[in-house]
Amino acid sequence: MLFVWTLLLSGVVSAVFPADNGNPAVAIREPGQTAGYYVIHWPGNTDSEVFFASEFMGRIQNNSLRIPINESSRHYHRYSIVSGNRTVFSDTLPEAPVSGVYVEVFPRVIQTRLPGPSTNDSVRTYRIYWPDDGVNVYIGGEYGGTITGSLATIEIPGRDIPGHPEYPETISFRYPDNRREQSFSVDIIPEVGGVAEYYLYWSAPFMYPAEPSRTGIHHTLPGPLWADRFDTYNVNFEIASSGNAGVLGTEQNGVARMFSPDGASLWSYYDYGKSTRVAVNADGSLCVIGIRRDAYTRADSAGEVLLADRNGTILWKKELAHGIDCVSISPDGAVILVTFGNTAELLDRTGSMIGSFPVSNYRTVSVSDNGIAGSGTNSIQYFSRNGTQLWSYPVNSWISDISLSFEGISGAAVSNDHVYYFTRDKEITWQRSSESRMAAVSISADGRHLAGASQYRLHYYDKEGNRLWYYEYPGYVNDVALSGDGLVVAASFSPDRAAPNQIVLFDAEGRKLWGYFVEEKNIFLHRVEMSSDGNYIGADAGGTLYFFNRWGNATIIQPMAIPVTTKNLPADNSTKGVSSSFPSRPAPVPAVFPIIATGCIVLMVANQRMGKNE
Structure with a gap:
């Protein structure tokens, strides 16, 4: 009898008190952390x-x-x-x-050393590396030295007078037969008494082939599948709607990469000294790379745009006389958008020009298969795929973000204090005021739901304008992303005062599925992206890209529990927000009753037998 009671009690306890990992239907792998x-x-x-x-x-x-x-x-x-x-x-x-x-x-093309205590404070020193010996080096058109042992050290008088020859514009290499010459621009000038090292044989762009996947990071608590840090202050990235690939680009050190969900590098394009922008089409077969060479003034900056396939083949490259702020590509890959300053250019799959139109903010452009949404001066605008403006709607302030459904039939935009829902047919279906400044918006692929990020709050709406819930946070909600069906919401949060950086995943009812805290100090989570099925989520913090799955890097042993439906809340100022600390999901209590019933039957039979024996 004691054994029977022990067995029954253990079954009841395990049913009523399942492992608390944020989701009773999900089992987390045991820790197997790898070194950095x-x-x-x-x-x-x-x-x-x-x-x-x-x-x-x-x-x-x-x-x-x-x-x-x-x-x-x-x-x-x-x-x-x-x-x-x-x-x-x-x-x-x-x-x-x-x-x-x-x-x-990655190797830097240019390095600088500050003046030391024993340096010559009357010259600027260039150490120029080149693979071929015997080549003459000219700085600013003047002979400076000859490459010996792959190096030439050249000192130029430094009097700190702007316009003086110590401010050269080019470094040129001339071979002894005078039949070959190659020139490079001088991007960094050493300080007086300092040194600038130019490794110029790496200046040509280089495509690295595929590399192995990153080792997964397994957690007993939610965490990323993998994380990659680059020697830069910012990483911009996108995840293909299909979830089978992602792309990233870095500021200043010129890395562009396409990667698989397990972190394997499909290819890396390297052009040091540049800033790269990237975009990927829906099925992950095409990547647009925008290159910007920063100059002393914006007007002097130049750039180029490239289209590469999944295998790392560069299909075409187009040089531009201006820098690039942003690139985008339609889900079908037929339209490529490049923005610079207040202008957006449209290219087709071959790189040929389709059209152009003005924009007021490079982030406020969204490309779909059937149209393009953008913003003018205090207006929401909608364009055809060739850049023809179809309509414009005036708003009360500048637009901070725009998002389109997969086919562009509907869209959403946010300004400082408003949320707008519109359709391709020039219809602003509804608009709602916000209690705090709006920063970002994301609409589901089917256009049925949207989420908005603002200071202190994350908002979730249906297509009729009902605010179904909101989540309060003592800081800034920087960005938000929705799955294609709108049932999964990811948001990045940055601190105000003592609140930590974190990325949080919610379901459609506003329940917190899991959250991950970024440990780096003084780092802000900037952008969040999600695949259409909601299975992959990415977030960048400074120079680090974190990549998650829907389950917080867990092994799924059962389907996720179906969330309990709640009544939709009206979209008015009296709507109550969801607490920032949600109760855990209800345990599968019905499973307790069969166990208890079975136990009662066993006890009744046992009592009857004992009575007969007596």
């Missing part, structure tokens, strides 16, 4: 050696070397590339990655 990694990139299969200070770390193979972090390598601050008996490159290492995080290290 440096990924040292170096073009070509030259079998070059990598050193951290004087410690040999390995050889470059297939354009890169993956180095796990241990206690000794965590304290190194500089690395070198050695080919033969010669050091061909040396640079500082980014901060050591934490467990499970990859830090991508």
